[in-house]
Structures are given as C-alpha cells and as structure tokens.
Amino acid sequence: MSFAVAAERAGLALLRSLEPEEAHRRAIQALNLRHAMGLSPGGPVTSPRLARRVWNLDFPNPVGVAAGFDKNAEAVAATLASGPGFLEIGGVAPRPQPGNPRPRLFRLTEDRGVINRFGFNTEGMEVVAARLEATRAAAPLPAPLGLNLGANKDSEDKVADYVAVLGRFAGLVDFFVVNVSSPNTERLRDLQGREALAAALARSLEAREAKAPGAPLLVKIAPDLDAGELSDVAEVCLAQGIDGIVATNTTLSREGLRSAHAHEAGGLSGQPLFARSTEVLGELSRLTQGALPLVGVGGVASVEQAQAKLAAGASLVQLYSGLVYGGLALAGEIARGLDRG
Ligand SMILES: Cc1cc2nc3c(=O)[nH]c(=O)nc-3n(C[C@H](O)[C@H](O)[C@H](O)COP(=O)(O)O)c2cc1C
Structure with a gap:
C-alpha cells in the first residue's frame, strides 16, 4: 500500500469517528489543504474510453460528485482535482438561511x-457566486461544473428563487439543475405534479434563454414517485424541452433498515437507495426513449453499481453517500474501474 493510500485510509477512519457534520467540514478543509500544498491527485481521471460529450459539454469521465457535497462552492478546484469527471455544487438559494437545527446528518453504518x-x-447566492468567481479567476476548471438550484424556506414563489439563482450564476457554471425533489423543504416536492412541474420548468427555461442561453437545464426528481407520476414527469420534460433528468434525490422510504438511526426524519441515501433509484432511472429511460440524457444517482459505491446505472440508461453517474464510507478518492477509483471495463 502506498503512503498516500495509507494516509487516506487513516484520515477516513478518523473522520468516521467524528460527528457526521463535523466530519464533513473537516473533509472539505483537508481537501483544500491538500490541494493548496500541491498534493492533489492531479485532476479528473480520463482516457479516450472514459471521455464523453453530453449536451455541449466535455466530461473527462462520467462519474461526478452529486449536489450537497459542496453546497457553498468551498472546494470546487480541490474536488475536481481528486478524480471525478464533474461536480454539482449547491443547492443554493437566493438568501442565506441556516437550515434545520443540528443534529441533521446521520450515518446508518450497518446499512451503508x-x-x-x-x-x-x-450561504446564499451572493456569497457563493463571489467565491466561485474567485475560484474561476485563479485557474480554469478541468471539468464541467453544475449548480443545484434551490429555494428559500420562507419564499412563497419557489420558482422565482430558481430564476434568481440561475441569473446570478449565469456564465459561472456549465449547467443547472432544478431541484424539485428535496424532502427537507416543505411543499417543494409539490412542484413535481404535472401542472406545477410544467409551469416551473417553463419559467425556468424562459429564464435560461434570457440569462444563460446554451447552458443545459436539468430537473432532479424524487425516487418516491409512482409509475403514473413518473410518466407525467417524462411527458412534461419532453414537451417543455428540458435538457435532462437527474434521477434521483433521497427517499422518504425506510424499508429494510437495521441501523439505530433508521427512524430519523429526513431523506435517505446510499446503499438502501440503490435499487429504487436505478429502477426509476430505467423507467425514465424507457419513457423518454433516449431523447434526453439522464444522470443516474443513488447508492453508487462500486464500479459494478456505476455500470448498472449506465446500463439502465444513464449518460452520466453521480455519487455522494459512497464518499462518506469510501472517501473522496472513490469517484476517481470508479472511473478507473470503468476504464478497465
Ligand atoms: C448530506 C446531503 C445533502 C444533500 N443536499 C442536496 C441538495 O442540496 N440538493 C440536491 O438536489 N440533492 C442533495 N442531496 C442528494 C444527493 O445529491 C443525491 O441525490 C442522493 O444523496 C443520492 O445519492 P447517493 O446515494 O450517492 O448519496 C444531498 C444528499 C446528502 C446525503
């Protein structure tokens, strides 16, 4: 085992002994420190076999880091230097807001x-956008950067929030994701209903045309939609001309869990989400007949699981919870595994 691998494993064991939110904060700090010292692995893993063009963007490899990992764009360059083929920052809302009281992040270790x-x-769109401007001014980014569009808890018109954030980040990110599927913001998921979704996407697409023409606009959906709701989502996305679908966000389901924290309120991700999110992805692929690029996310922690997402119809894959157990190197390791076939 190389020194770098041994150090990474020791660091991961240390992080897992900390309270989860504190561990995440320290992981971001460590990532930035390593990058500042010039010790990052050296950029996105890539090869002719891994590289792909989706929309108008060149991805060094198809394995990205999902929304929520770097909500405030604190470690964009350092994250991309550690191997993934793209990163989705956010969710970002117009105004700063603290979120729910702690504790609000739980490891379900037995269930992964x-x-x-x-x-x-x-931190709100002004602070995050200014940080990203500084990152971009320092050095060009080696892979596409997406932004997860969010809404403030107290805003009556959630779509107006998406539009405001999209406008502020025009020219700063390569693609946008409308998040209508977070289970942690009251009434947000109501936007997945047929009429509400059509209206939300129409306004978001209009804003994209006006403020960031050419930047792909995707929508991210929940795994808890039934067959009829999924079919509505696919129809609306095709009719509105949305550029892609991210499937899926976290689930409210608690089926088959063993861990002590299984009954905490919130969205569940990681291994227990893999089967359902892959099923939803496959169903969307069938419904959209390859007309829309799909991003497969939910429970990916191995090369085989990434391959399963691609086989189910994904053009790109993302992961987050897998990093909690496998370390940030996991995205690059999975990409290397895909390259080997
Ligand atoms: C701590 C945490 C925060 C998240 N924050 C967001 C978010 O702000 N916006 C969003 O669309 N998804 C968010 N997600 C969902 C992830 O992007 C992803 O869709 C989900 O976790 C399933 O992937 P995974 O099993 O690889 O984690 C978050 C997930 C976690 C675990």
Missing part, C-alpha cells in the same frame, strides 16, 4: 446509508 435533514442550509 445516510439520512439528512439539512433543510437547505446555504
């Missing part, structure tokens, strides 16, 4: 899962 009820803690 995570429950979170952050409730959209965000």
